Amino acid sequence: MGVLRCLVLVFKRIFRGPKWLQNYQCMSALGAVALMGFFYGAFTLGKMTRRKMSVTKWQPVYLGEQMRRDPKISRNHKLFMKWQKGFGNQLFQYASLYGIARDNKMQASISSNLELWDIFKLGDDVVNDYKDLPYLSRPRYLEKIGRYDKRTQFLNYNLDITLVGYFQSWKYFETYKDDLKKHFTFNYDYRKKINSYLKRIPGFKQGNKTRSTTLVGIHIRRGDMLDYNNVKLGYTVADEFYIQKAMTYYLSKYTNVVFIVASDDPEWAKQTVNQSLRKYYMSHQNRKSKFYPKARYLNNNTREFDFGVLSSCNHMIMTVGTFGWWAGWLAGGEVIYFKFYPRPGSDLAALFTPEDYYPRNWIGM
Numbered sequence: 433m434g435v436l437r438c439l440v441l442v443f444k445r446i447f448r449g450p451k452w453l454q455n456y457q458c459m460s461a462l463g464a465v466a467l468m469g470f471f472y473g474a475f476t477l478g479k480m481t482r483r484k485m486s487v488t489k490w491q492p493v494y495l496g497e498q499m500r501r502d503p504k505i506s507r508n509h510k511l512f513m514k515w516q517k518g519f520g521n522q523l524f525q526y527a528s529l530y531g532i533a534r535d536n537k538m539q540a541s542i543s544s545n546l547e548l549w550d551i552f553k554l555g556d557d558v559v560n561d562y563k564d565l566p567y568l569s570r571p572r573y574l575e576k577i578g579r580y581d582k583r584t585q586f587l588n589y590n591l592d593i594t595l596v597g598y599f600q601s602w603k604y605f606e607t608y609k610d611d612l613k614k615h616f617t618f619n620y621d622y623r624k625k626i627n628s629y630l631k632r633i634p635g636f637k638q639g640n641k642t643r644s645t646t647l648v649g650i651h652i653r654r655g656d657m658l659d660y661n662n663v664k665l666g667y668t669v670a671d672e673f674y675i676q677k678a679m680t681y682y683l684s685k686y687t688n689v690v691f692i693v694a695s696d697d698p699e700w701a702k703q704t705v706n707q708s709l710r711k712y713y714m715s716h717q718n719r720k721s722k723f724y725p726k727a728r729y730l731n732n733n734t735r736e737f738d739f740g741v742l743s744s745c746n747h748m749i750m751t752v753g754t755f756g757w758w759a760g761w762l763a764g765g766e767v768i769y770f771k772f773y774p775r776p777g778s779d780l781a782a783l784f785t786p787e788d789y790y791p792r793n794w795i796g797m
Contacts, residue, residue, distance in 0.1 A: 508539070509538055509539070509589050509590065509591055509592050509593070510538060510540075510541045510559065510592045510593075511529060511532060511533040511536070511538045511539065511587070511592075511593055511594075511595065512529075512592070512593065512594040513525050513526075513529045513543075513594065514572075514594055514595065515543060515546060516598060518754065519547075519735060519739070519754075520754025520756075520757060520758050521598055521600075522546065522548060523758045524598060524599060524754060524758075525598065526542070526546075526548060526554075526615075527605040527612050528595070528599035528600075528605055529595060529599075530555070530605060530608060530611075530612060530615070531604045531605030531606075531607065531612075532584045532585075532587070532595065532599075532604055534607070534608055535584070535585050535607075536584075536585070536586075536587045537589060538589050538593075539559055540557075540558050541559045542554070542558050542559065550619070551622060552615060552618060553614070553615065553617045553618075553619060555611065555614070558615075571591055571592075571594070572593070572594045572596050573587065573593055573594070573595050573596065574596045574597060575595070575597030575599050577597065577598075577783050578600075578784045578785055579601070579783075579785040579788050580601040580785070580788040584604065600754065602761070602790075603788060606791075613764075616762060618740050622737070622740055623740070625737060625740075626737065626740040626744060629737075629741055630647075630744055633647070633690060633728070635688065635690075645688045645689075646682070646686040646687065646688060646689045646690070646747070647744070647745040647746050647747075648679075648686075648689055648691050648692070648746065648747045648748065648749060649692050649693075649742035649747070649749065649759055649763060650675070650678075650679075650691055650692065650701075650705065650727075650748075650749045651694050651695070651742055651748070651749070651750050651751060651753075651759055652670065652675070652693065652694075652695035652696075652697065652700070652701045652704075653669070653695070653696055653751050653753040653755065654669050654695070654700060655696040655697060657669045657752060657753075665774075665778065665780050666774035666775045666778025666779055666780030666781050667774060667775075668752065668770075668772055668774060668775050669751065669752060670751035670773075672704045672707065672708070674751075674772075675704050675708055676704075676707075676711060678749045678768045679691065679705070679708045679709070679712065679725075680708075680712055681797075682747060683712050683725055686746075689725055690725075690726050690727070690728065691705060691709075691725070691726070691727040692728050692730065692741060692742065692745060693705055693727055693728070693730065694729075694738040694742055705727050706727065709724075709725050709726075712725060730742075735755075739755065739758070739759055742756075742759035742763070743758070744763070745759075745765070746763065746765045747766045747767070748760035748766075748767045749767075749768050750767065750768070750769050750770070751769075751770050751773075752770060757769075757789075760794070761791070766795065767791075767793075767794045767795065768794070768795045768796075768797055769790055769794055769796055769797075770796075770797070771796030771797060
């Protein structure tokens with residue numbers, strides 16, 4: 433109404449005074465009207481834009497427990513993820529997205545471009561329609577870095593929400609681990625190659641985990657963890673003493689152990705594992721059993737193949753990184769992890785909560 437009143441006053445002034453003055457005033461008035469219209473339009477558009485982008489201010493991304501009990505709340509909305517790079521990282525993101533969506537009775541929506549679709553038999557209850565809405569048009573939930581955030585149990589299911597972060601905690605999906613192990617079953621072509629390799633190991637039976645032979649996977653990551661900037665930040669790598677100690681644990685507890693080793697530093701891994709086997713054998717020569725422990729090395733294979741073989745083992749030794757973490761989680765047996773990651777007192781350690789990252793039954797050494 434204020435703008436209309438100004439327009440009326442302007443046009444009243446146009447028709448006062450001499451004709452030459454009226455023409456001059458008309459041009460000035462029209463210019464003033466155009467300028468006022470421009471600012472009014474910009475103000476209105478800006479207000480609408482702010483309202484759209486501030487949706488999380490008026491409709492919070494997470495709700496209180498009391499609001500969750502409201503039966504009027506609609507629960508038909510979707511939960512998305514801003515995907516990061518890295519095979520193990522994406523497994524964490526997928527599992528956490530699935531778990532958080534189930535907790536909130538929302539629909540997990542996965543990008544059709546995600547490579548996991550080509551590798552695994554992902555669940556039928558996961559929707560492949562990520563492109564329905566542009567990323568910036570949805571309210572976003574940012575994780576608390578390096579720790580489990582229980583607020584994810586109370587998301588606002590009146591909204592379509594995008595999760596932003598890595599969400600690397602077993603607690604996000606522990607309730608649904610049986611479902612996820614089915615989701616992370618390899619597709620037929622991958623499964624065929626993996627089983628073909630495993631069947632060549634003495635004691636392997638019918639494509640399942642062995643009975644007479646105990647398979648222990650070892651994943652050794654070094655490579656980028658030794659870069660100067662990563663070391664400065666707090667990343668560490670497992671040393672030969674850790675590998676030897678972890679291997680001795682399994683050799684002392686199980687019979688007919690065969691280690692299957694994958695590493696981004698195959699020469700170091702082979703030297704370290706072979707040395708550990710020799711030391712164990714020499715220190716146990718007085719035993720009646722003459723079994724010499726064996727190791728097999730995965731070299732020049734695809735990432736998916738190595739992961740499939742490791743996750744098919746009975747037990748697992750991981751060093752650092754999400755690749756080894758997931759191989760151990762899917763193996764389902766005993767998992768030993770390197771407990772001196774990250775470096776104590778480092779910047780990375782300040783953002784890391786071990787009890788949120790490693791399941792309770794895993795063994796730190």
